[in-house]
Amino acid sequence: MKVLAILYKGGDAAKAEPRLLGTVENELGLRQYLESLGHEYVVSDSKEGPDSDFQKHIVDAEILITTPFHPGYLTADLFERADNLKLCVTAGVGSDHIDLNAAVKKSVQVLEVSGSNVVSVAEHVVMSILLLVRNFVPAHEMIERGDWEVSQIARNAFDLEGKVVGTIGAGRIGYRVLQRLVPFDCKELLYYDYAPLPEAAAKTVKARRVEDLKELVSQCDIITVNCPLHDGTRGLINEELLRHFKKGAYLVNTARGAICDKDAVAAALKSGHLNGYAGDVWNVQPAPKDHVWRTTKNPLGGGNGMVPHYSGTTLDAQKRYADGVKGILDNYLSGKSQEPQNVIVGIGKYETKAYGQR
């Protein structure tokens, strides 16, 4: 049996740091395990175009392992050629790079390691909110270049206390963001989701549900996106919705790049309608060198907190998702049933409502 893994290249870093498990070099720590069972394990970062290892090996692989950080995009077309494929495993959370409708049609299961990095991402969201609101990036750049002008920083620095924060999506990540915001004494915590939080959970974080998205964003000083990418969320934050944002609001997106309209967000940041944009997700990754989100700033020269896609791939998270992938393979190979929370697509049907199925 062939197992194909598309991972990101670690280079020297991966050689020096064995805990970088999610790299081509360290192979999620699965080679010995898979080979001792007699399976073939192909690992590569080559994923684009017909000559890529991804397209070459997908034709006879039974299991495909991918990550959201360096996604192997498994399109409906590629599914047509993946005659042997039975199982897709996402090392991490978020399987939108797999055409899930095609997976249902072809009876290929899709699993994630659902709990593996939700805390990592939630921490990144809270960090990003703080560094935008408190105007960190231009302050640090000022120090590095040898300057000292407190007023240029303080003029656009605020406290998180007393502000209204809203999350689009209050699932495993969004809820953990709300939990971490509770002691910051925000004016109000709001959420938008297809389902209300269980009463006890909502009470714990003192969050109020807003059923209309425009109403939500119009009340928030800070908006954070914590929903999966699917047909219902692609381009959700576009020019039209941005008009309903408060002037000077901040937007944090660690969910998926394609949930935000690239040019609309950049224009809003440039004009100051958004005071800041931060996150680690980009529509196609690696992001092109000239992607406008890399360098766009607000009119005061700050407000950009973008990073490459790594919030969910801290060394702590890599250990958890490498362990989780092994658990999923164990279950599959021994015919045991999978943890229900890990199953996105079962054999021939969706097992979650998170990807827009109602």
Next chain:
Amino acid sequence: MKVLAILYKGGDAAKAEPRLLGTVENELGLRQYLESLGHEYVVSDSKEGPDSDFQKHIVDAEILITTPFHPGYLTADLFERADNLKLCVTAGVGSDHIDLNAAVKKSVQVLEVSGSNVVSVAEHVVMSILLLVRNFVPAHEMIERGDWEVSQIARNAFDLEGKVVGTIGAGRIGYRVLQRLVPFDCKELLYYDYAPLPEAAAKTVKARRVEDLKELVSQCDIITVNCPLHDGTRGLINEELLRHFKKGAYLVNTARGAICDKDAVAAALKSGHLNGYAGDVWNVQPAPKDHVWRTTKNPLGGGNGMVPHYSGTTLDAQKRYADGVKGILDNYLSGKSQEPQNVIVGIGKYETKAYGQR
């Protein structure tokens, strides 16, 4: 009566942003109030040397207003020439730039606006912890220069969850840091202070007191300094104490620059013994252009989260400390008693234990 205020210059920023109250231009919003009562109000940022406005006007001022951000250093020598001085007011928190022993001797009162920016600073501490642990700065720099190498960032990115965090000082700021850390599920929260927290307060944040400083630092992945500067804390974090830190620990200092030995911290960061150093306080401010903390990094090219001293001077904080200064002046001018928590030095005696008096 002459009131002298030493504030920082705001320039264009202060003209464009009237909420920059702590600047020379916006004068803490006190000019009309003081002049309507017939007082003279002198405001300047000129504070160094015998020709400075500070030294020129200190000889006949009755009230001196200063900030920690652009401190007018009132030494024992200067006290000798300040024959008219009755009251020093710190717009903010931290009055170590005033020689407090001299103030006691000369029967000059020293007051702070004690609650005005403790939340602002506590938020900055949590932000700094997150951005060091999660390796934000090199990640953002990578994006800005057009690169994309997830492994170079991920190799030194961790979660805050599961780590041990200790605060040196669990007073108004340190306690608020602990409060904000509770939902991050750290392995343990520790504190070092001359007095134990009240039982209920300690229970709320689930923090354990460690009475020996070396023992504290040897257990921590992250150490944050939240104590005032006085003779007992000057140079507290020096080469000897740093030897007791865990290899790869992070240090966050938003208290006062002089609590840390500049060269010892820089050397520890450069060698990787410290994985990161962040904060906004410097021994003498503005920091010299060539201050080693501006550019020192860990061996992987990250771990520097330094900014100019502004964590306590967000626009939200400026409103609170400007209001607070006015309240203190009101009490003084009308002979009303001051809020006890604002009094550092009363007439001829310390009123707080925070500056090392036992």
